[in-house]
Amino acid sequence: MNRRGSLIKNLDWITIMLYVILVFLGWINIYAAVYNEDHQSILDATQRYGKQLIWIGAAFFIAIIILTIDSKFYSAFAYPTLIIMICLLLAVLMFGVEVNGARSWFQLGSIRFQPAEFAKFATCLAIARYLSQYNFKIHKIKSLFITGLILFTPAVLILMQNDTGSALVYSVFILVLYREGLSGFILLLVLLAALLFVFTLIYSSFTVSILIIAMAAVSFKIINVPIKQIAIALATLTGSFGTLWLINKGANLEFSNFSLVVISTILNAVPFLIYIYRQKITKAALILLILIGSLFYTFSVSYIFNQILEPHQQERINELLGIQSDPYGAGYNVNQSKIAIGSGGFSGKGFLNGTQTKFNFVPEQSTDFIFCTVGEEWGFLGSGLVLLLHLGLILRLLFLAEKQRSSFSRIYGYGVASILFFHLAINVGMTIGLAPVIGIPLPFFSYGGSSLWSFTILLFIFIRLDANRLELLR
Amino acid sequence: MNNYSNRRFIIGGIFAFVILIFLIRLVNLQIVDDQYKLSAESNSQRRVTQYAARGLIYDRNGKLLVYNQAAYDLMIIPRQVKTFDTLDFCKLLDIEKDDVIQRIKKAKKHSRYRSSIFMKQISSERYAVLQEKLYKFQGFFVQTRTLRKYPYHNAAHTLGYLGEVNDRHIKKDNYYTQGDYIGKSGIESTYESVLRGAKGLKVYWVDVYNRIKGSFHNGRLDKNAIEGKNITTTLDIKLQEYGEELMQNKKGGIVAIEPKTGEILVKLSSPGYDPEMFVGRAMSENYRKLANNDTLRPLFDRSMMATYPPGSIFKLINALVGLQEGIITPQTKFQCHDGYHAGRFTMGCHHHKSPLDLKESIQQSCNSYYANTFRNILDAPKFGSVSESYTNWRRHVTSFGFGSRLGTDLPSELTGFIPKASYHAKQLRTKNWKSLNIVSMAIGQGPLLITPLQMANMVSCIANRGYYHIPHIVKSIGENNKIDSSFIKKNYTTIDPKYFDPVIEGMDLVINGGEGSTGRSAAIKDIEVCGKTGTVENPHGDDHSVFVAFAPKDNPKIALVVYVENGVWGSRYAAPIAGLMIEKYLKGEISKNKKYLEKRMLDADLIHTKKIKKDE
Structure with a gap:
């Protein structure tokens, strides 16, 4: 049988078609976003749309090369690829040039290249390789440690480049780990931590602590701790809090209400633990532990927020959560972006007729805020279609991943889907005011060679692996 | 296969759920919610910057020094420009057709979508006509802004001027955009952030006829301009005006300070210029004229940027x-026989009685007395070496504010120069230099360089018997009267207050000592003026005339320096001008018996007469 022929037959053309459509739509929207009457030709290479066409051509070329390489190569060279990428990340820290406050670009003549973009597929390959090892058990300390090492090394290096957005992408691998057997409990804990973070910023730590205690009480009831015991616990808790509150007021100690809750909870936890130990209710111990952990976490949120995050990051989060409203300052981009998208209406203003994006109201309109142009010129129909095309591609990837016989291919497929999803969710989320403003590109849409090529490589490696799924069991 | 494959539904579900939320949000933004809608296609918006009125500037007595006057800029948005009647347009603005094309090209280069200035500062008469016909010219509109106006034509260096921002300003502070004005010198520059206020923005709907249809999104994007704060300066504009009159046709400067507060009453550099010259469209031409084609350098602020040897003061x-x-006491006497002689070295002195004590030495400005004192200070055995004792001497001197910037609230202050011991070693090419090598510094000559502001501050120190407030120009900002705390602090010199009295007695004699007093022409009836003359050797021409003074002797209200370049002797121009300034400030007017002196000073011309002489 003709090998080349069977490769073409085995390729998943649905995925490839979705890819081509998305890239094409992206290009048209870049044209509309930076449209310049003096340079009307969409092929004009002095303009971004002309350049994007060159990047697209190169991306197709890269895709073909990837498809011609033997699929064994990708698992065999997964680790060396990651090591090379880590070296590049280190090098860019030392020799890179700074663009918009992030030292994440190499400059060779007039060409700029961003290694952080390419670290994604390398990490994805390495994780797939590691997790697919024979006899791999995810909950072993050693496994967790090495998994963490593979994920955190590039993430930390990217963070050091001051490119917070690209570093956050690595958090999405928790979904891949979950698929490969990571306890759902951990996923829930992460979700809880995220919710507590948001709630603590919106409401006071005191309110949140009351909420946590109420949730703990409900959880105790669910695991059948007698209601009488819970009532006693809550009563002693309230009692000790009241006493501390009076002492605090009387002696002018200036403890916050929140720290009083923490102190009284810890005081009460001791007899409760003894009770739990006697009754041998391990689940209750766990709840208690989570309760105390949550309280301390709440305590540290404001510290993390104020001390570790930078002012512009704080502002963006505050703006998103509605704590602070400054439509001309930190909220300017998002406000303008919402106006642009909202003004598109149901069917949009039509190709090249957008005014909001062209008046330069929306910043970064051809890169991070490209979705505004879609929303303004194509309306709900267009923006909905783009979302569904992306979702279609991602779900298609999940579908294909599950069909893989080799766990390497499956894990890699999940990685690709998760990375694409994270970019989509954060990028679109920020333009419609549902996610903080983190500068990461919309896959296949945003202007820029590095991001287009990296997503192309990411995707086509999986397409190549998938084409071989019948031949290999790895 | 592994056991977790059911989890694909959870993960896929998460993905689908998030996208579903996004779709709901989009329905809300794009279909349900009206506030983001743009109405008819033909409508477009116009963003008009609301320029904040710049803060006003007053003198210490509440007299208005700087205010604003409306001016109109014709703006253009290239994208909205449709074909129009060029002939009519050119006639309206009084420009050529080629010029119009050039200007549109320039605006396009800036941005097709954003407004840029088509023509700056249209007169209000032209604006009135233009406003009526503007509907014919789509893409054009008028933006109001303000220009500075000056009721008094004085104190130009101190007030400073405004100029358009350049790329450097824009890069440094993103508040500014092309075409904004910024304080470039003087108070306008140091207090820029206070005076400028904050720009606002109004976004309007405009229809196809370029008429404003109303506020965009009910003012959601609007931002009110915040007016700049007013500033009250420490200047006494009447005295400043008088000083500028007295200094007309002379090169030099006057700085007068209220010793108790450090407030600058007068600060002038002559020749100066009319602040009105740097306003509006004439500015660039006037600037070129003053900066390049005037050998008298009127833009150069001599009061802070000229460094002179101080001379006898x-x-x-x-x-x-x-x-x-402890090198001398008020009773210490030194001989003087027409000068100071050491071996073959001689430093001349005019003829006077000998020996003199400290008071008399100041009165007579005896060179010999100070050559002896200075050398004794440097050769005092208690310091070990000349270099050590010089360093100690320099410590005392710099405590008066010499040799470094005083830290005033005006830009472009210079440091002057008080050499370190190492400087002499380098100049004399030996570590073992002798006090005689630098004896000219005893009488304020040699490498010493001091700005008039520093000289005035020195007199202020003496008037206060040992301390000074950093001289400053702003008395209060806006509603609250707070000024920078560094201006409230007393800076003490290293000299004990008790040593000032004998020196002040000497300064009293300079003016009121009768025969032999060098500054008699500064005397004022009923007011005890204390002063000191100085004549600074000038290798390039006539010597410079300098006079420092304060008055009254007890409870001083004004301390000043008058520096007249090529004024020959301190007593010839500087002293009488100082006397007149003090009298004007303390009494409000010049007494009859001094009118002749006032006239002589007003008429004196040290700039043009010399040229005439040369021509002959």
């Missing part, structure tokens, strides 16, 4: 250091 400092170090 520096003897006061050497007297104070001598007293502090």
Whole structure:
């Protein structure tokens, strides 16, 4: 049988078609976003749309090369690829040039290249390789440690480049780990931590602590701790809090209400633990532990927020959560972006007729805020279609991943889907005011060679692996 | 296969759920919610910057020094420009057709979508006509802004001027955009952030006829301009005006300070210029004229940027250091036989009686007395070496604010120069230099360089008997009266207050000592003026005339320096001008018996007469 022929037959053309459509739509929207009457030709290479066409051509070329390489190569060279990428990340820290406050670009003549973009597929390959090892058990300390090492090394290096957005992408691998057997409990804990973070910023730590205690009480009831015991616990808790509150007021100690809750909870936890130990209710111990952990976490949120995050990051989060409203300052981009998208209406203003994006109201309109142009010129129909095309591609990837016989291919497929999803969710989320403003590109849409090529490589490696799924069991 | 494959539904579900939320949000933003809708296609918006009125500037007595006057800029948005009647347009603005094309090209280069200035500062008459016909010219509109106006034509260097921002300003502070104005010198520059206020923005709907249809999104994007704060300066504009009159046709400067507060009453550099010259469209041409084609350098602020050797007024400092170090006492006498002689070295002095004590030495400005004092300070055995004792001497001198910037609230202050011991070693090419090598510094000559502001501050120190407030120009900002705390602090010199009295007695004699007093022409009836003359050797022409003074002797209200370049002797121009300034400030007018002196000073011309002489 003709090998080349069977490769073409085995390729998943649905995925490839979705890819081509998305890239094409992206290009048209870049044209509309930076449209310049003096340079009307969409092929004009002095303009971004002309350049994007060159990047697209190169991306197709890269895709073909990837498809011609033997699929064994990708698992065999997964680790060396990651090591090379880590070296590049280190090098860019030392020799890179700074663009918009992030030292994440190499400059060779007039060409700029961003290694952080390419670290994604390398990490994805390495994780797939590691997790697919024979006899791999995810909950072993050693496994967790090495998994963490593979994920955190590039993430930390990217963070050091001051490119917070690209570093956050690595958090999405928790979904891949979950698929490969990571306890759902951990996923829930992460979700809880995220919710507590948001709630603590919106409401006071005191309110949140009351909420946590109420949730703990409900959880105790669910695991059948007698209601009488819970009532006693809550009563002693309230009692000790009241006493501390009076002492605090009387002696002018200036403890916050929140720290009083923490102190009284810890005081009460001791007899409760003894009770739990006697009754041998391990689940209750766990709840208690989570309760105390949550309280301390709440305590540290404001510290993390104020001390570790930078002012512009704080502002963006505050703006998103509605704590602070400054439509001309930190909220300017998002406000303008919402106006642009909202003004598109149901069917949009039509190709090249957008005014909001062209008046330069929306910043970064051809890169991070490209979705505004879609929303303004194509309306709900267009923006909905783009979302569904992306979702279609991602779900298609999940579908294909599950069909893989080799766990390497499956894990890699999940990685690709998760990375694409994270970019989509954060990028679109920020333009419609549902996610903080983190500068990461919309896959296949945003202007820029590095991001287009990296997503192309990411995707086509999986397409190549998938084409071989019948031949290999790895 | 593994057991977790059911989890694909959870993960897929998460993905689908998030996208579903996004779709709901989009329905809300794009279909349900009206506030983001743009209405008819033909409508477009116009963003008009609301320029904040710049803060006003007053003098210490509440007299208005700087205010604003409306001006109109014709703006253009290239994208909205449709074909129009060029002939009519050119006639309206009084420009050529080619010029119109050039200007549109320039605006396009800036941005097709954003407004840029088509023509700056249209007169209000032209604006009135233009406003009526503007509907014919789509893409054009008028933006109001303000220009500075000056009721008094004085104190130009101090007030400063405004100019358009350049790329450097824009890069440094993103508040500014092309075409904004910024304080470029003087108070306008140091207090830029206070005076400028904050720009606002109004976004309007405009229809196809370029008429404003109303506020965009009910003002959601609007931002009100915040007016700049007013500033009250420490200047006495009447005195400043008088000083500028007295200094007309002379090169030099006057700085007058209220010693108790450090407030600058007068600060002038002559020749100066009319602040009105740097306003509006004439500015660039006037600037070129003053900066390049005027050999008298009227833009150069001599009061802070010229460094002169102080001359004999520096003897006061050497007297104070001598007293502090116990080298001399008020009773110490030195011989003077027409000068100071050491071996083959001679430093000349005019003829006067001998020996003189400290007071008399100041009165007579005896060179010999100070050569002796200065050398004794440097050769005092208690310091070990000349270099060590010089360093100690320099410590005393710099405590008066010499040799470094005082830290005033005006830009472009210079440091002057008080050499370190190492400087002499380098100049004389030996570590073992002798006090005789630098004896010219005893009488304020040699490498010493001091700005008029520093000289005025020195007199202020003496008037206060040992301390100064950093001289400053702003008395209060806006509603609250707070000024920078550094201006409230007393800066003490290293000289004990008790040593100032004998020196002040000497300064009293300079003016009121009768025969032999060098500054008699500064005397004022009923007011005890204390002063010191100085004549600074000038290798390039006539010597410079300098006079420092304060008055009244007890409870001083004004301390000043008058520096007249090529004024020959301190007593010839500087002293009488100083006397007139003090009298004007303390009494409000010049007494009849001094009118002749006033006239002589007003008429004196040290700039043009010399040229005539040369021509002959």
